[in-house]
Amino acid sequence: MNDTVKPASPAPAGTPAGHTPYSDWLQTDVLHSLQHPVSDHPGEHAWIVSAQVSELYWMLIIKEIQAAQAQLRADDLTGACRTLRRVVAHHEPLNATWRSIAWMTPVDLLAILSCVGPKYGKDTALQGWTYRQMVYLLGIKQGEHLQHFLPQPRRWEQLSKALAEPSLYDDVLAHLGRKGFAVPAVVLDRDFSVPYTPDKAVENVWRDVYANPDEHRELQQLGETLADIAEGFSAWKHLHLMATRRTFGARPAYFGTEGIAWLMPTMNEIPFPELWSARGFIGDPPAVCPHARGQGNARAAE
Numbered sequence: 012m013n014d015t016v017k018p019a020s021p022a023p024a025g026t027p028a029g030h031t032p033y034s035d036w037l038q039t040d041v042l043h044s045l046q047h048p049v050s051d052h053p054g055e056h057a058w059i060v061s062a063q064v065s066e067l068y069w070m071l072i073i074k075e076i077q078a079a080q081a082q083l084r085a086d087d088l089t090g091a092c093r094t095l096r097r098v099v100a101h102h103e104p105l106n107a108t109w110r111s112i113a114w115m116t117p118v119d120l121l122a123i124l125s126c127v128g129p130k131y132g133k134d135t136a137l138q139g140w141t142y143r144q145m146v147y148l149l150g151i152k153q154g155e156h157l158q159h160f161l162p163q164p165r166r167w168e169q170l171s172k173a174l175a176e177p178s179l180y181d182d183v184l185a186h187l188g189r190k191g192f193a194v195p196a197v198v199l200d201r202d203f204s205v206p207y208t209p210d211k212a213v214e215n216v217w218r219d220v221y222a223n224p225d226e227h228r229e230l231q232q233l234g235e236t237l238a239d240i241a242e243g244f245s246a247w248k249h250l251h252l253m254a255t256r257r258t259f260g261a262r263p264a265y266f267g268t269e270g271i272a273w274l275m276p277t278m279n280e281i282p283f284p285e286l287w288s289a290r291g292f293i294g295d296p297p298a299v300c301p302h303a304r305g306q307g308n309a310r311a312a313e
């Protein structure tokens with residue numbers, strides 16, 4: 012031992028033997044015991060860490076959204092916006108995890124995956140319950156994904172509950188209804204377990220929220236925060252699709268169908284639909300793109 016390094020002083024009262032307050036609080040020993048590569052590929056550790064970090068962020072986002080829902084139910088709009096800003100922030104490091112495995116070629120990926128199957132069986136990320144719960148909370152309710160959790164009864168129950176409960180968007184619409192906006196009862200009292208059908212009256216609500224920049228400022232801030240969250244989520248899906256293209260190409264995936272063809276339609280699953288569609292009607296004058304208008308004028312002047 013280096014002479015300048017003194018023997019460890021006893022841990023502060025309350026700290027278990029063999030720990031420092033830091034290791035005890037952050038559970039670093041447990042955390043660093045959770046990576047078990049199955050191949051001898053030098054990049055598998057990066058893959059595992061990247062996926063585990065994503066798992067942690069998905070759970071973090073779930074907890075934040077649930078907190079924001081409680082705040083919305085108490086009509087604490089300021090608190091809900093503050094909580095949801097954190098969700099926007101979490102998407103940055105979550106999406107950056109793709110950089111950690113961007114070096115992968117098809118040969119790298121197959122070297123790893125060819126060892127996963129024999130040890131663990133046929134796997135798909137669709138078996139990941141944190142992602143599915145987050146997606147349900149964002150309002151994309153597809154009950155068919157529950158089939159993957161039949162071997163995990165606790166998770167199946169947890170996800171069935173999340174499917175049947177209001178999403179973040181449902182709580183936003185309920186809050187808008189209590190604020191006096193004309194959110195139809197058929198939207199507020201619907202069966203939350205079935206996929207949401209966009210509604211013209213809800214589109215009009217968002218149009219009215221945004222109509223005057225000086226009115227409903229806090230609701231506009233809520234709308235922009237939701238738009239940021241939808242963008243962060245969609246950006247993750249785009250990065251995932253591109254990583255699949257780079258490493259997997261058009262091979263058949265879990266369902267035997269081409270993986271990219273399976274993923275492509277999910278790119279259109281953008282949360283909070285009328286918040287987006289209403290943008291075609293916000294602003295004065297509406298309906299015509301200023302560029303198109305300019306072109307038309309130029310032609311008229313010729």
Ligand code: HEM
Pocket residue numbers: 061062063065066120134135136137139142251254255256258259264265266269270271273274277
């Ligand atoms: C770069 C290598 C990857 C490839 C080739 C790939 C491929 C696929 C494919 C083909 C699917 C469709 C379902 C299936 O057939 O399994 C899928 C779904 C999915 N993957 Fe990946 N994946 C990769 C990496 C990852 C990583 C690192 C994560 C996150 C930790 C991840 C998370 C997901 C999730 C959450 C879904 C479900 C998407 C949805 O429901 O819209 N994937 N992946």
